[in-house]
Amino acid sequence: MKLYIGNKTYSSWSMRPWVLMRALAIDFDEVWVPFDGFTPDAEFKKTMAAIHPLATVPVLEAEGVIIADSLAIIEYLAEAYPEKQVWPQNAQDRNIARQLTAIMHSGFQAIRGHCPMNIGAELPDVGARLMKDHPALKAELDLLEAILKPQFKDQDFLFGEFSAVDAFYAPVMSRIKTYNLTVSAEMASYQKRVLSHPAVADWCKKALAENIFLDFEEPYRQNINGNDG
Ligand SMILES: N[C@@H](CCC(=O)N[C@@H](CS)C(=O)NCC(=O)O)C(=O)O
Incomplete structure (x- = not known):
């Protein structure tokens, strides 16, 4: 495969x-x-x-x-x-997990458009400016909090074990880090757990090792070491 x-x-x-x-x-x-x-x-x-x-x-x-x-x-x-167990085992959990995954697949256009994934970049000033200039970004972060909150129980991932839904939310957790977007303590804690999952951490490590700067993917930096562009 x-x-x-x-x-x-x-x-x-x-x-x-x-x-x-x-x-x-x-x-x-x-x-x-x-x-x-x-x-x-x-x-x-x-x-x-x-x-x-x-x-x-x-x-x-x-x-x-x-x-x-x-x-x-x-x-x-x-x-x-x-x-x-790509999806959670329990049928009700599975329905919610599929719904959350579909919402991520088709939505969150403002976060995606304004905050492109850029592993390793640190753009907190850009994030602060974007939050001020684009109310849609704040609205989508509020939506993210609202839909994930019911799953922030005493468990590592959204439905216990890491599953497809966590994989679908991993890039947005990376964006929250890159752009230092303000989130709740529960979201920050989930974000840390996702980013430190061995598979996610491995992807990020390999991303850093690529060390390739593509200007058409970089609306905010002039070079690989650049900060706020
Ligand atoms: N809906 C598609 C989106 C895939 C997609 O847009 N991938 C980007 C890379 S992250 C791409 O290949 N872009 C090339 C292009 O837009 O021409 C999916 O879920 O796989």
């Missing part, structure tokens, strides 16, 4: 199935397709277009099937590995 991914520093969609498969010990070969741009003539787009018309990452190649889109990959894994 092959998982095509982009740059670990920037590719939040790639991060989700990768950390989930690592967390659940589902074996796969990683195929790294570096970003060089997203125009049709970019090598990245040409490589991915040859695999699937969407021409995005992640893509899972399994048993001769090509699965594009992070959520479709998760659902494939849930069916192919019923013993691995």
Whole structure:
């Protein structure tokens, strides 16, 4: 089984199935397709277009099937590995976990647009400015608090063990860190647990080791050491 991914520093969609498969010990070969741009003539787009018309990452190649889109990959894994608990075991938990995952998959446009994932960058001043300038960002952080709060019980992850829903919220936890976004104590504590999960920590370590600065992914820095741009 092959998982095509982009740059670990920037590719939040790639991060989700990768950390989930690592967390659940589902074996796969990683195929790294570096970003060089997203125009049709970019090598990245040409490589991915040859695999699937969407021409995005992640893509899972399994048993001769090509699965594009992070959520479709998760659902494939849930069916192919019923013993691995991609979703929580309890039916009610599973329904809520699926709902939270779908909300992340289709929503949070302001957080995504204004605070692109950028592992290792420290942009607290940018975060403070964005929070002042974009009320939609504050509204989405409030939404995040409201939908995750019922799950902040006495447990490590949203439904006990690390599952697909935690993998889907891992990139936003990284963004909260990068942009130093103000969150509740409960959210901060969940964020620490997610970022220190071995699979997530491993992704972040490998992202730092890439040491590749892509200006088209960097609205706020001029170079890899730059801070507030
Ligand atoms: N809805 C897709 C989104 C995938 C996506 O947009 N991936 C980005 C990288 S993080 C990409 O490949 N972008 C290339 C492009 O926009 O052309 C998913 O869930 O997998």
